[in-house]
Amino acid sequence: MGRYDTSIARFEEAKKVLAGGVSSNFRYHTMPVPLAIERGEGAYLWDADGNRYIDFVLGNGPAFLGHSPEPVLKAVRESLDQGQAFTTVHKAEIDLAHRLTELIPCAERVRFDVSGTQVDQIAMRLARAHTGRTKVVKFEGHYHGWADNIFASVAPALNEAGPHDAPQVLNQSTGQPENIRDNLVVQPYNNLAVLTDTVNSQAEEIAAIVLEPVACNSGVIAPEPGFLESMRKLCDANGIVLIFDEVITGFRVALGGAQARYGVTPDVAVFAKAVAAGFPLAAIAGKADIMEGVMAGVVHGGTYNGITSSVAACRASVEMLAADNGAIYDKVEKDGQALISGLQEIATRRGLPLHTQGLGQIFSTTFTENPPLLNYRDYKATDDPMRLAFIQGLQNRGIRVTARGTWFMPAVLTDQDITDVLEAADASASDI
Ligand SMILES: Cc1ncc(COP(=O)(O)O)c(C=O)c1O
Structure with missing residues (x-):
């Protein structure tokens, strides 16, 4: 029996009925195939071949509290008896909105939705309505969902992307x-001089x-x-709406998101993933005058927005994260820093260009002779085959990391898990 035989057979079966064998292009992996996962609990996943993984993918972010956190499941179970989708407003939804306005610095008003892609859409629509302008500035390598109007220059080929200081806008999908x-x-990203020139020359057209x-x-x-901080000032000086996409950073890098961690308050921010522990809930939060655009012509719809089970999951998650003054963030920071320094020690000892960067709650491993990475092009110049070999080696040893090298830290790691990860990393590094 090969380690992945059942996963391979499942994927063959899936391809006959599920287009592409998976329900999102971002799940298609060749390590050797998308794993047939059967069960998740805490920091661990088990696949259909009986392999156990310490999981640093976490559903691409949501399972920050680990898989199947009992207080969240309990809250969801209790909510199920009340009914699911009322397409009006309910008490738990109002209470949750109150709670989020306490926790998120920019949140004077909140609205719920179901996916990051969709809250990015309403954020841009509100900004355009608020300013009466149409252009949106985004950064190369940043992802704001797969909708037509923003799915550009996320992972462009460098030979098509144009000069560093004037990147082309490149579509990411046919169709x-x-x-x-x-x-x-x-x-x-991270180039204030270029951004300042762009804003100064196009300010009258830039909504967000x-x-x-x-x-x-x-x-x-x-x-x-x-x-x-400088971007905040540029936006203020030019009447531009500053939108933080906190779909990943929200409730992960700090309870109040990156805006709380870095002390810079955007006008609008969007959240999903870690805010609801794996249940489909997304939120947009922002200044009242912008958010109240929904009463002045801006349409935001969605049959499943604010359904009871997701609201219950979100509330329970948020209270777990907020317990003891957000003590969980210190634990994850400490665990993450232990992994980061352990991985760097392996790199130095083995003389490998393995580079680890990021925060305790989320970091990346790449292979580069020119650290640190400051923007997309630095990341793109790193060694893909070496990274993929390292990550495959980790997966073969029961450690699951995203193919792009991002480690989503679970908040429930034990000291033994950290020891196991570093042992597996050392063995995978030695294979390279
Ligand atoms: C920063 C960011 N924004 C938006 C999205 C889109 O979220 P969703 O997959 O829930 O549509 C993602 C998804 O990975 C993301 O990472």
Whole structure:
């Protein structure tokens, strides 16, 4: 029996009925196939071949509290008896909105939805309505969902991407209209001089600047000191709406998200993933005058927005995260830093260009002779085959990490897990 035989057979079966064998393109992996996972509990997953994994993928972020956290499941079970989708407002939804306005610095008003893609859409629509302008500035390598108007320059080929200081707007999917570039401006991340020039020359047309405050989809790149603060000032001076896409960073890098961690408050922010422990809930939060656009012509719909089970899951997750003044964040920071320094020690001892960067709650491993990574192009220049070999080696030893090298830290690791991960990493590094 091979280690992945059942996963391989399942994938063959899936491809006959599920287009592509998976329900999202981002789940298609060749390590050797998407794993047939059967069960998740705490920091662990088990596949259909009986292999156990310490999971650093966590459903691409949501399972920050580990898989199947009992207080969340209990809250969801209790909510199920009340009914699910009322398409009106319910008490738990109002209470949750109150709670989020206490926790998220920019949140004067909140609205619920079901996916990150969709809250990014309403954020941009509100910004356009608020300013009467149409262009949106985004950064190369940053991801804001797969909708036509923003799914551009997320992972462009460098030979097509144009110069560093004037990146092309490149569609990421066939079937997208060509004209999305008319309303988008793509910028290099962490380059204030270029951004300042762009804003100064096009201010009258720019409705919003949207970014991942920590660039988690391209190497887990933290903002350079002063970058977010200066962007805030640029937006204020030019009447531009600043949107933080906190779909990954929200409730992960701090209870109040990256805006709380870095002390820079956007006008609007969007949340999903870790906010509801794996249940489909997303939220947009922002300044009242922008958010109240929904009463002045801006339409935001969604049959499943605010359904009882997701609201219950979100409330229970948020209370777990907020317990003891957010003590969980210190634990994850400590665990993450132990892994980061352990991985760097392995790299130094073995003389490998293995580079670990990021925060305790989310970090990345890449192979590069030129650390640190400051923007998408630095990430893109890292050694893909070496990274993939390392990650395959980890997976073969029961450690599951995303193919792009991002480690989503679970909040429930034990000291033994950390020892096991570093042993597996040392063995995988020695194979390389
Ligand atoms: C920063 C960011 N924004 C938006 C999205 C889209 O969220 P969803 O997959 O829930 O549509 C993602 C998904 O990974 C993301 O990482």
